[in-house]
Amino acid sequence: MESQPIPFFVRFRNIGVLVVLIVLVAGAALLTPQNTFIQEANLKTLLALGPEFGIIALGVGVLMVSGEFDLSVGSQLALGSLIFISLAGAGINIYIAALLTCLLGVGIGLLHGLVVVKARIVSFIATLGFMLTWRGLTEILTAGKVRSYEFVQHETFVQIFTGRVGDVVPSQVIWFVLFAIVLYFVLHRGRFGNWIYATGDNAQAARAMAIDTHLVKIVCFMIVGFLCAFSAILQTTRTSAVTTHAGTGWELQAVAAAVVGGTSLRGGRGSMIGVFLGALVIMVIDNMIVQARLPYEWSYAAFGVVILAAALLDLGIEKQIQRAAV
Amino acid sequence: MEGSAQVPANDEEELFDTGSLPCVSERAAAEEAAPTNGQVLLKMVNIHKWFGRVHALRGVNFTVHRGEVVGLCGDNGAGKSTLIKVASGYHTADEGQIFFEGREVKLRSPKDARALGIETVYQEQALCPHLSIARNIFMGREPTTLLGLIDQRTMNKESMEALASMGLRLRSPHALVSALSGGQRQGVAIARAIHFKAKLVILDEPTIALSVKEVREVLDFVRHLRDQGVAVVFITHTLHHVFSVADRIVVLAHGCNLVDVRTKDTDVDELSDIIARGTLGDAVPTTQHAR
Numbered sequence: 001m002e003s004q005p006i007p008f009f010v011r012f013r014n015i016g017v018l019v020v021l022i023v024l025v026a027g028a029a030l031l032t033p034q035n036t037f038i039q040e041a042n043l044k045t046l047l048a049l050g051p052e053f054g055i056i057a058l059g060v061g062v063l064m065v066s067g068e069f070d071l072s073v074g075s076q077l078a079l080g081s082l083i084f085i086s087l088a089g090a091g092i093n094i095y096i097a098a099l100l101t102c103l104l105g106v107g108i109g110l111l112h113g114l115v116v117v118k119a120r121i122v123s124f125i126a127t128l129g130f131m132l133t134w135r136g137l138t139e140i141l142t143a144g145k146v147r148s149y150e151f152v153q154h155e156t157f158v159q160i161f162t163g164r165v166g167d168v169v170p171s172q173v174i175w176f177v178l179f180a181i182v183l184y185f186v187l188h189r190g191r192f193g194n195w196i197y198a199t200g201d202n203a204q205a206a207r208a209m210a211i212d213t214h215l216v217k218i219v220c221f222m223i224v225g226f227l228c229a230f231s232a233i234l235q236t237t238r239t240s241a242v243t244t245h246a247g248t249g250w251e252l253q254a255v256a257a258a259v260v261g262g263t264s265l266r267g268g269r270g271s272m273i274g275v276f277l278g279a280l281v282i283m284v285i286d287n288m289i290v291q292a293r294l295p296y297e298w299s300y301a302a303f304g305v306v307i308l309a310a311a312l313l314d315l316g317i318e319k320q321i322q323r324a325a326v
Numbered sequence: 327m328e329g330s331a332q333v334p335a336n337d338e339e340e341l342f343d344t345g346s347l348p349c350v351s352e353r354a355a356a357e358e359a360a361p362t363n364g365q366v367l368l369k370m371v372n373i374h375k376w377f378g379r380v381h382a383l384r385g386v387n388f389t390v391h392r393g394e395v396v397g398l399c400g401d402n403g404a405g406k407s408t409l410i411k412v413a414s415g416y417h418t419a420d421e422g423q424i425f426f427e428g429r430e431v432k433l434r435s436p437k438d439a440r441a442l443g444i445e446t447v448y449q450e451q452a453l454c455p456h457l458s459i460a461r462n463i464f465m466g467r468e469p470t471t472l473l474g475l476i477d478q479r480t481m482n483k484e485s486m487e488a489l490a491s492m493g494l495r496l497r498s499p500h501a502l503v504s505a506l507s508g509g510q511r512q513g514v515a516i517a518r519a520i521h522f523k524a525k526l527v528i529l530d531e532p533t534i535a536l537s538v539k540e541v542r543e544v545l546d547f548v549r550h551l552r553d554q555g556v557a558v559v560f561i562t563h564t565l566h567h568v569f570s571v572a573d574r575i576v577v578l579a580h581g582c583n584l585v586d587v588r589t590k591d592t593d594v595d596e597l598s599d600i601i602a603r604g605t606l607g608d609a610v611p612t613t614q615h616a617r
């Protein structure tokens with residue numbers, strides 16, 4: 001059998017993202033003042049904080065393959081943190097508190113999914129509404145104040161979520177990689193993954209083949225909700241506090257991560273390896289901006305440019321695919 | 327309104343109203359479609375379908391026999407797609423009965439129709455362009471290994487076999503559907519039906535936007551299906567395409583039956599005339615119903 005042109009592009013795409021990542025890391029190492037990027041303290045911070053974003057980006061990538069968006073992930077993170085810290089503060093067993101937080105996250109995802117598929121509100125708009133709703137709710141409930149809780153009393157719990165493996169690798173990295181592997185199997189090796197792709201690629205064809213595209217989308221929203229809640233637990237345990245502005249701007253960074261990783265803005269195309277690498281790219285850029293001591297507004301401009309560039313590149317790749325079709 | 331005034335007095339039994347009111351339902355329901363061979367496989371009686379205020383099907387009768395190729399024709403908006411979407415469980419009829427292999431069936435979803443052996447290749451692209459050939463053929467029915475993961479090897483092997491059985495040689499089961507020609511895509515969609523042992527395959531405008539060579543390919547696929555004893559409903563509004571393969575031709579107009587005739591009892595000119603006049607609404611078919 002001859003080689004196939006299209007899968008080659010797909011593979012090529014991931015290698016491309018890997019190259020971008022390596023160039024970025026090298027650039028960051030050389031260009032940040034006093035090379036702070038590669039200093040141990042910064043790398044530790046990056047590896048502990050980055051996965052909080054990365055885990056959410058993985059879910060957003062899966063959701064985008066199904067053809068939908070969730071712009072409320074940052075707000076879900078803030079709300080999740082508040083819920084978790086409130087439950088813990090109420091004296092509930094910390095593991096049960098974590099479990100309840102995750103279940104609530106899944107419930108929020110279910111709500112998002114139902115609103116999108118049953119009420120037929122475009123997810124971009126629906127989740128924009130939820131972004132404001134959940135953020136507003138978090139602010140109302142905290143009255144704008146920082147809520148804190150001492151997690152140190154739960155030594156094992158803290159170790160599981162924010163400790164270090166072998167004194168080197170932060171637990172968060174392990175969780176991030178673990179979720180990426182699980183979602184890789186879901187997306188690429190399981191039946192449900194094929195349904196996600198089919199739903200995003202041609203929902204009509206999928207429905208005709210008796211795939212419940214509504215259910216597929218709802219489950220994808222639930223995956224995002226779960227991962228936001230999980231990330232909220234990681235973050236809250238690390239900081240021992242919840243701030244109302246946690247996760248602001250992450251909704252677009254997550255879309256950027258997925259798109260950089262080769263996920264189509266129109267659904268049906270993308271890969272878990274790509275999204276994983278894309279998330280790393282965004283984490284590094286975010287960290288670079290902090291290390292270069294640029295004002296935070298710079299990150300908006302930077303991620304804006306990244307999204308546009310990746311979308312343009314995607315357009316070019318789609319054209320290549322069409323051309324290969326002839 | 328159109329046409330109903332011109333109904334001739336003779337041979338009243340045989341006529342179908344082409345007007346905008348419901349087709350003459352009791353009479354239409356009593357009609358037996360012209361068998362070309364074998365027993366009745368699918369029988370749809372007095373089917374009505376509304377989309378809001380649009381009365382898309384107004385009491386249509388439609389019968390397909392085992393191993394028969396039926397051409398379903400009519401102008402744009404006549405209700406062809408809607409009728410076959412009812413037959414494939416995509417839409418549910420607002421009124422009417424459906425019989426499959428002699429038993430009345432309720433088709434609530436595409437799943438129900440597939441379970442009976444009705445496979446449909448839709449006009450609006452039956453495939454996912456960015457997925458591989460194998461994943462398209464097995465879409466929604468992916469075989470799994472003991473671990474619950476997709477059995478890619480079985481999928482690859484069986485999809486290539488199904489394609490080869492239709493004389494379609496494609497490079498690899500991993501190739502994306504977007505890399506295929508229009509004719510090859512129809513082939514993949516039909517291979518899916520063959521692999522899952524369909525008794526009835528419905529093709530909605532399979533030759534639309536295809537080159538002459540690709541049309542010939544698709545017509546070959548249809549003959550192939552018939553040779554394997556599979557019944558085919560072939561929708562087109564290009565009569566020439568359907569004439570070379572169909573045993574029988576059914577024409578719809580404005581959501582009603584207009585013609586039901588054996589291909590050998592008519593010719594392209596006569597039928598195009600009827601279709602044209604039927605839609606103009608100033609005439610009544612001469613060849614209404616073959617017995």
Ligand SMILES: Nc1ncnc2c1ncn2[C@@H]1O[C@H](COP(=O)(O)OP(=O)(O)O)[C@@H](O)[C@H]1O
Nearest residue numbers: 377380382400401402403404405406407408409
């Ligand atoms: N999903 C739908 N919603 C509303 N109207 C529809 C829908 N599908 C078909 N129709 C209407 O029903 C009529 C028949 O359409 P269709 O079955 O697609 O015709 P054909 O396939 O013969 O061209 C048309 O008037 C069309 O506009």
Ligand SMILES: [Mg+2]
Nearest residue numbers: 406407449531
């Ligand atoms: Mg049609």
